[in-house]
Amino acid sequence: MAAFVRQLASQVERLISRLFKGEGGEGPDAFLEAPRTEKLLERGEGGGLRYGVGAMQGWRAAMEDAHAAQPQLPGGLAAWAFFAVYDGHAGPTVARFCARHLLGEVVAGEAFAGEPEAPEAVKEAVRQGFLRIDRRMQGLARTEGWEPAGSTAVAVLVSPRHLYFINLGDSRALLCRAGRWAFSTEDHKPSRPRERERIENAGGSVTLQRLNGSLAVSRALGDFGYKAVAWRGPTEQLVSPEPEVHALARCPAEDEFLLLACDGVWDAFDTKGLCAFARSRLLLSGDPLAVCEQVLDAGLHKGSRDNMTCVVVCFPAAPGVSQPALQRERELDAYLERRVAELYGELQEEGAASLVAIFRCLASEVNPSLPPGGGLASKRAVVTEAYERLRRSGEAQASGSRASGAPC
Incomplete structure (x- = not known):
C-alpha cells in the first residue's frame, strides 16, 4: 500500500508539472496547438569520448533549453571534458548565458591549476563557480533589464580519474556502468526535507509540492525574485544557486555512457527505464546521436509536454552494434x-x-x-x-x- 501511495503521489506531481512550470501558473498560451518536432542535433568526439545532443521544442510555445558540450577543454585541461543541460523557465536568458559562461567560472578555481587532482578541491571550485555566475547574472539582470527568468543545470565534468556529477534543480544525469544503471543525480524539489527547511527558514512555504505554490524547483540559477533578502547569504535564500556535486572514480573497463536530460525527458521516463532504453538503442546503432533522437521521439509519444534536451556521452567501453x-x-x-x-x-x-x-x-x-x-x-x-x-x-x-x- 505504501508503494502504491508513493506512486500515486509521483503521478499527481508529474501531472501538475505538465500543466504549469516555472514562475506562476501558465495559461493556454504557454502551449502550441501541435508540437514542434524539428530537432536541433549535434555530434562530436574528442579525448576518447563520443557524444550526441538532441533538442526539441515540443508542445511549449518557446524553446528555453540550452546546452554545452566540450569533449576536450582548452589549454592545460585537454584531458578533461564538460557536458551540461540548462533548462530555462520564464524565459531562456539565464539558460543561454550559463551555456556560454558557466564553465569558465568553474575552471577559474585554483583546483584546476595543476596536479595532482584533488576531488574535494574540484567540488568546491564547482560550487564557487556557480555562486559567482549567479552573482554576475544578478548584476546584469538589474542593469540590462533581464526577464525574471531562471534555469536548472545538470552537468558532468569528466577528468582522467573522476566523473563529477553536478546538479542544480530537476534536470538529471545518469551513468551506465557494466550494462546497468550505476548512479544518477537527485532532483531538488521543494518537498525534500532539507529543501523545505531552508525555504521555511527564509520565510517561504511549500504548497502542492511547489515553492510558495509557484516554483517547481528549490535550487536554480537566476530566479532573483526569490533571492531578495539582503541579510541572507546566497545559499539561505528561498531558491539556492548552490549545486550538489558528487565525485565518482572512473572505471574505464566498465563505464559505458552518460546521459543528461532536462525534466521534459524525465516527465516521460524513470531513471532506470531511460538507462535501459538508451542502452538498447546503442546496441542497434552504436551512435549516441541516434539514441538522443529516439529518446526525444519516445518522450513526446509517452506524453511529455515540455521542451526536451538529451545528451548522450559514450566512453570507449560503450556497447556497439549487436x-x-x-x-x-x-x-x-x-x-x-x-x-x-x-x-x-x-x-x-x-x-x-x-x-x-x-x-x-x-x-x-x-x-x-x-x-x-x-x-x-x-x-x-x-x-x-x-x-x-x-x-x-x-x-x-x-x-x-x-x-x-x-x-x-
Whole structure:
C-alpha cells in the first residue's frame, strides 16, 4: 500500500508539472496547438569520448533549453571534458548565458591549476563557480533589464580519474556502468526535507509540492525574485544557486555512457527505464546521436509536454552494434506490422479502424519484446507506417471499385 501511495503521489506531481512550470501558473498560451518536432542535433568526439545532443521544442510555445558540450577543454585541461543541460523557465536568458559562461567560472578555481587532482578541491571550485555566475547574472539582470527568468543545470565534468556529477534543480544525469544503471543525480524539489527547511527558514512555504505554490524547483540559477533578502547569504535564500556535486572514480573497463536530460525527458521516463532504453538503442546503432533522437521521439509519444534536451556521452567501453539485438528488433517490427494488419481487418469490419484504436489494442497486450523503458511509444513510427499503408491501400481499392462501377 505504501508503494502504491508513493506512486500515486509521483503521478499527481508529474501531472501538475505538465500543466504549469516555472514562475506562476501558465495559461493556454504557454502551449502550441501541435508540437514542434524539428530537432536541433549535434555530434562530436574528442579525448576518447563520443557524444550526441538532441533538442526539441515540443508542445511549449518557446524553446528555453540550452546546452554545452566540450569533449576536450582548452589549454592545460585537454584531458578533461564538460557536458551540461540548462533548462530555462520564464524565459531562456539565464539558460543561454550559463551555456556560454558557466564553465569558465568553474575552471577559474585554483583546483584546476595543476596536479595532482584533488576531488574535494574540484567540488568546491564547482560550487564557487556557480555562486559567482549567479552573482554576475544578478548584476546584469538589474542593469540590462533581464526577464525574471531562471534555469536548472545538470552537468558532468569528466577528468582522467573522476566523473563529477553536478546538479542544480530537476534536470538529471545518469551513468551506465557494466550494462546497468550505476548512479544518477537527485532532483531538488521543494518537498525534500532539507529543501523545505531552508525555504521555511527564509520565510517561504511549500504548497502542492511547489515553492510558495509557484516554483517547481528549490535550487536554480537566476530566479532573483526569490533571492531578495539582503541579510541572507546566497545559499539561505528561498531558491539556492548552490549545486550538489558528487565525485565518482572512473572505471574505464566498465563505464559505458552518460546521459543528461532536462525534466521534459524525465516527465516521460524513470531513471532506470531511460538507462535501459538508451542502452538498447546503442546496441542497434552504436551512435549516441541516434539514441538522443529516439529518446526525444519516445518522450513526446509517452506524453511529455515540455521542451526536451538529451545528451548522450559514450566512453570507449560503450556497447556497439549487436547482430542479435538487430535481429530481435527486426522480428519485433515484423510482428507489429502483422498485428496491425490483423487489428485493422478486425476493426474495419466493425467500422472502427483508426490509428488510435489500433494503439489502444496494442497497448492492452503484453509484449515483453518491446524496448525496455520505451515500450510501445518508442515503436510508434512502425505502427503508424503500417497503419497508413493499409489505409492508403483500402482507399485505393475503394476508388478503383467506384471507377469501375462496381458496388462499394
